Amino acid sequence: MASRVIPVDPFDLVIFGGTGDLARRKILPALYRRFVAGQFGADTRLTGAARGEMETGAYRALVRDALMEFAPEAAADTGTRDAFLDMLAYVALDARGEDGWEALAARMRSGPIRAFYFSVAPGLFGDLAHRLHRHGLTDETARIVVEKPFGHDLDSARDLNRTLARHFDEGRIYRIDHYLGKETVQNLMAIRFGNVLFEPLWNSQYVDHIQITVAESVGVGGRAGYYDHAGAMRDMVQNHLMQLLCLIAMEPPARFAPDAVRDEKLKVIRALDPVARDHAVRGQYEAGHDQPGYRAQVGNPDSRTESFVALKAHVSNWRWAGTPFYLRTGKRLRARTSEIAVVFKDAPHSIFGAEAGRHRNILTIRLQPNEGIELGVTIKEPGPGGMRLIDVPLDMTFAEALGPEEADFPDAYERLIMDVIRGNQTLFMRGDEVEAAWAWTDPIIAGWETEGAAPLAYATGSSGPEDALMLMHRDGRRWREIRP
Template sequence: MPDKATTLILFGATGDLAARMLLPSLYGLVRDGLLPENLRIVATARSAHDDASFGALALEALKAHVPAAAFEPEAADRFLEKVSYVTLDATDADGYKRLAEAAGTPGETAIFLSTAPSLFKPTIDNLAAVGLAGDHVRLALEKPLGSDLASSCQINDAVASAFPESQTFRIDHYLGKETVQNLLALRFANLLFEPVWSARFIDHVQITVSETIGLEGRGDYYDGAGALRDMVQNHMLQLLALVAMEPPSHFDATAVRDEKVKVLRSLRPIRAEDSVIGQYAGGAVGNQPVGSYAEDLGRTSGTETFVALKAHVDNWRWAGVPFYLRTGKRCPERKTEIAIQFKDVPHSMFASRGAGAAPNRLIIAIQPEENITLELMAKQPGLDRGGIRLREVPLAIGRADAFADVRRRIAYERLLLDLIEGDPTLFVRRDEVEAQWQWVDGIRAAWAQAGMQPRPYASGTWGPSAAIALIERDGRSWND
């Protein structure tokens, strides 16, 4: 294992991500004694603060975002003792000299870079100029990492000029979620599932990432990205790769990421007719009236807020198995879910007695609650004189029940700890990112060639009716 970092530099330390996720995550790691005792945290942003005023700001963030039962003043004090602050304009070369002085003697250093993509190159150049780059420094990059393959390559080239790939940690926070990691355990630690995890037994796979919210103050970013680039390109393709990958030889960064890349490179190009795009109109979510996308944005736009896709992984394991993906804003409920639909039994001995057997389903819920449910057929209790009656019975593994003695952690706790310890397994490699962008760019080209425009859908619904038709024309239905 690499040496643990002794300095963590946190760019964007006064931003929303830091307040909601990064500072509470670091506090939780300090509270539980998981960070190196000698680790120092250097926070930096454009806002003018000294150590004391930033400490007060950080304390308010902890009180606001750490659950009351988990907040301990003594642990907060221990955390804040590790933190110092440097005011820094990312384009000011002189500011990086102060940052390097605050970081101290060069040793194993980890940098968490959460800035606008336009600032990546000047930030990296300035870090390298003051010795905060190279083999002794790990760089974590928060998305967005480009808007297409070409811009992603530009960012990756800028990073590679100062940081070797082994020291580059690209973040997809979904990979820090326990249930996403548990997908690997479910598949590869249980002989029960792996033999049936193929086209021979699986009919199709559904991946849904839905939100009830609209723009929520992210209008400028979101209108330039849209649902395809915001959700499908990173989160959903990572989930698809974990479902479809072959068993890695070892649980290490190289083996796991090699298998994910094979899946991403096996994705069949999407035709326009195998995709649906939509944009939310006015409606109601949770019995509350909400406006349209154009009203939220303040102008009309052709950006999609909903995408449904029918994808295929063209290899031996998955030949003929469709992967249905959908994501959207202003849907009826917030959920991230993977549904594995198995095939029907080849012959039902109960059909002659009037009992139909529904195919089994494995549902992996990632949010809002983490849960794994296997739907099986069972006999309904009773004398059944007119014929046996069958009913679906769920076997559920809720984390709250199965692991009641284990604290539920923020995804960034795992990712920050892995960054500090130098374990890149749950981070995304350059060839993964570029394979994802290549596939997504092909989808956008197909839309442009077909002249596709987003279809309106009422807020509080599951997207345009064409999204329902996309799956129902194959004799299947979304798991709503």
């Protein structure tokens, strides 16, 4: 049975940075797929806005090429593709000046939802918000979408929040983290709060530790300029991994509503202990497998920016006291994979004796690739050789369990953009949540900068620096193998 598509009302969407890489790769293909799915019709208006001079016809050609590259199914149905392109217009404007703003205002209608996607550098957020207000485009139907990085540290995040708050209240600011739009990430809440099987065990009495891994096999690529300024801590830990940690550790919200969910996530961040110096490891990949090392790739032979981070964190509350959370993320690792592993404690007593070995239940939530959920259970090994125990997975790979049609999930941007139009902020970060995350990560970064040591080198195609392995070995634990 195909997933039910709930149509949204007509809307006006403006993409600032409408000719940029993110718009071409993600935003416009996501909109096209939602149009194909029937979630909105031709009475919607889509506008690309950027500084460069361009006619609407040329912009439609640019978008058509982007769809052919990043949504290749568009080639098969030229009628639908052309109908989508007919909704598009282009406005050349200056974010820091007055050129083009009257033309943009003239395209906006009274009545429909107005959404403004800031697919631009954070330094332009304030200018765009100010000019939207100045030209009368910030009525009660207007909302803005802002991409990460939302600040570079706590002070800059606070400044951005104050700047946007001058023209938009918190209920109309959508801070997008595409990780929260992934089907399996949302399934974390369904697994926890929709099944009586797990929630009674979801605490320090039964959980030994939790591992969160977001591994990439690629290097920094075309993001070298940004990445060497940010590093893995700012690029991944402060937002993506923090959000996964919150969803795993949060208390049950009173209801599935935006502020109820985000209130509980905020409590988790505020309950995080400061990270001890020997509980934080950072690394930088070396050349290997015919690939350049990090420093060569970013063009900075003296770079001390980390491409890998591993942390041991503690949530100091009644539910999680004494249960460590191990987080790691890095580039040029063995494989591209993202997963959360909830490792349960040993049975309090084994009736099978020491020769049966050590066996643990592990609940694994795979975010990418092959999204799904796996529960490791212990059974008797088949055969007449006595009571020998083995571990086997109860595997629900979505593509196998649901069938290829049901498991063909919408891209995260498809879901999140439609949530913006619907006015649902559940999967978006709130301002105080962002600031709390920076307040926790800033001291770690400051400690590294004060120490002045270079990141530890690790081999391309490995699992990261040896010190990251020791982070768990010292506790008598092991990282799960990074595998596709």
